[in-house]
Amino acid sequence: MILGRVIGTVWATRKDEKLTGSTLQIVRPVELDYSPKPGFVVAVDAVGAGVGEIVLVVQGSSARQTVKTQNKPVDATIMAIVDKLDIEEQG
Amino acid sequence: MILGRVIGTVWATRKDEKLTGSTLQIVRPVELDYSPKPGFVVAVDAVGAGVGEIVLVVQGSSARQTVKTQNKPVDATIMAIVDKLDIEEQG
Amino acid sequence: MILGRVIGTVWATRKDEKLTGSTLQIVRPVELDYSPKPGFVVAVDAVGAGVGEIVLVVQGSSARQTVKTQNKPVDATIMAIVDKLDIEEQG
Amino acid sequence: MILGRVIGTVWATRKDEKLTGSTLQIVRPVELDYSPKPGFVVAVDAVGAGVGEIVLVVQGSSARQTVKTQNKPVDATIMAIVDKLDIEEQG
Amino acid sequence: MILGRVIGTVWATRKDEKLTGSTLQIVRPVELDYSPKPGFVVAVDAVGAGVGEIVLVVQGSSARQTVKTQNKPVDATIMAIVDKLDIEEQG
Structure with missing residues (x-):
């Protein structure tokens, strides 16, 4: 899993019907001291995470x-x- | 999922038979301000996206x-x- | 899917028995103008592609x-x- | 699989219910001489690995x-x- | 699949029980002229490959x-x- 911070939300009304009701969050990967790393990933929220929170993101088939x-x-x-x-x- | 812009279409008449009728779009990943990132991915369109639109692309087994x-x-x-x-x- | 050009073939007589009869092609990823990118991938050919042809390669579980x-x-x-x-x- | 060293633990009380009881370890990838490489991955421990130990991490669907x-x-x-x-x- | 050379073996007595009897080889990716590329991957051997041999490695769920x-x-x-x-x- 990757460590990241929720930095925003994606709004999309036209989407696959299975995604109705899913919240699409934008997650910035972070270092172990929570400083931001380059890039971002769009992830569905399964635990009620809010903007600013530090989270774990699971990728691939395990995301389902x-x-x-x-x-x-x-x-x-x-x-x-x-x-x-x-x-x-350690060293 | 990755954020990108549809920038074109792939034409391929010789392809696996399961792909008959699928539209193959070329998607350029973009930053959060929609400026282009390097590289591109070829993706099947499941939502009727047109050239120029900003989209989400799901990868791996979840693409099925x-x-x-x-x-x-x-x-x-x-x-x-x-x-x-x-x-x-935030910072 | 990635865009690439078939640049060669891998010969392997000792391989998993399920691969008997499969053609293993070497594919160089290419840019949108078909100029070569760094690196290569070895892929099984499902559509009769020959050396020099521009192809799409599907990866991961979808390759099966x-x-x-x-x-x-x-x-x-x-x-x-x-x-x-x-x-x-567009810009 | 990747080679890494366990360097810490993630504490998360709010998580998907299936993760109850799972230990989330932070693993730093290492070179063949065990010197650290950049980056890290958060992995569930299935073998009782402690901090400082050199381990193998399996990724993707095989992680399940x-x-x-x-x-x-x-x-x-x-x-x-x-x-x-x-x-x-050899050379 | 990636092209690589077997450069060594991993010894691990404490491992998931399903791995009993599996040989864990260290594979260095190579260029088309067999010169080494950076990095390495740990792979289970399914074909009896020895150290020094040039092999193909399949990754992800297909590795199973x-x-x-x-x-x-x-x-x-x-x-x-x-x-x-x-x-x-060709050029």
Whole structure:
């Protein structure tokens, strides 16, 4: 999974019918200190994440393994909101 | 999903039979301000997107989860046309 | 899907038994003007593409969605031969 | 699979219900001499790996093929703890 | 599939039980002239490839489509040993 911050929302009225009711969030990948990395991914929200929150995004076919995303044409899903990281890197 | 702009169409008469009737669009990834990024992807259109429109492209096995693409040999599908983005990036 | 040109063939007599009879082509990704990009991918040919032809390559699990590749250990399949591209990029 | 070192843990109380009880480890990819590479991935631990250990991480749909991860929304799983590498690179 | 050379072996006694008996090889990607490219991937061997041999590696869910890897948590499998390449690149 990738670590990122929710920075916005995509509005799309014309979309595949299976996506009706899905919230499409824009997620900026972040470093371990939460500073932004380049790029972004559009992900369906499965856990009620709000703008500014640090989240985990699951990609690929596993993005369809939540109740809110099963059988849907989505390849990225927010499936956790991060409380904190414990880092103990050694040399 | 990736954000992109439809910039053209691929014509291919010799193709896998499951692709008969599919429209193959060329999508240029774009930044959050819709400026073009390097590269492009060829995607099947599932929502009637026209050239110039900003779209979302789903990749991988999830690209087969629309009515127009199920069981087809496609790894990228346009499954939404974007109306607008709300960005609220914080530092 | 990625756009590429067939530039050669891989010969391999010792391979997984499911690959018997499959043609393994070497495909160089190309730009929209067909100039070569760096790198290459080895793909199974599902449409009878010859060396020099411009093709589309499908990757991932979708590479197994043609009659010639189903249930085979392949992650890239040539599933279309390109006639032409219509590009209408706008600024 | 990628080779990496466990460098920390992610704490997340609000997450998809299927992830209850899963340990989310932060893995830094490493070179063959175990020196760190850029970037990191968040992976579910299926083998009881501790911080500092060198591990293998499986990605994509195959990340769901362990007893601890089946049918879960995870795209990266630690499925082996490395004892040693034998390298015999030739020119 | 990617083209690479087997350069070593990973030893791991603590691993997911489905991996018992699997050989984990280290594969360095190579150019078309077999010179090494940066990076490496750890792959399960399905064809009896030895160190120094040039092989094809299948990735993603297709890596589970050999008899030796089905239903296992592996995302890269050596499924062919290369005899030779025929390259006919045209400008």
